[in-house]
Amino acid sequence: MDGKFIGLVAVIMSLSIPLGAMYAYYRVRKLRSEERLAAIARGVSIPMVAELSETARSRRAGILLVSAAIGWILTFGLISQIEREPETWIAAAFGIIPLAVGIGYFLDATLIRHDLHPSG
Secondary structure (H helix, E strand, O other): OOHHHHHHHHHHHHHHHHHHHHHHHHHHHHHHHHHHHHHHHHOOOOOOOOOOOHHHHHHHHHHHHHHHHHHHHHHHHHHHHHHOOOOHHHHHHOOHHHHHHHHHHHHHHHHHHHHHOOOO
16 A cells, blocks of 8 residues: 555545534434424423533543543653654653643633632
């Protein structure tokens, strides 16, 4: 296999995965809306509140980003050690970006919690 085929597959996958995720998100939202409309048609009272609080959303995003960043850094760190290529640590350093964003989400969740429950 030559590099052109691999490049073609990379481009197709990089475009199709986000499109598939957007379609799945759209379908889930559509099904939830249809479910709500059916419940309203039957006369059931449906509260229109968010599923998660803002604090919970920030905490969940922080957990996911920090976990992904640690996994990224560990993966490239192990590859660097196994292959004996110290340059691979450069790729591991890119894991600091989602790590910092995840820590920012944790800070956001903490600040929201403190704003909702002021002490003293």
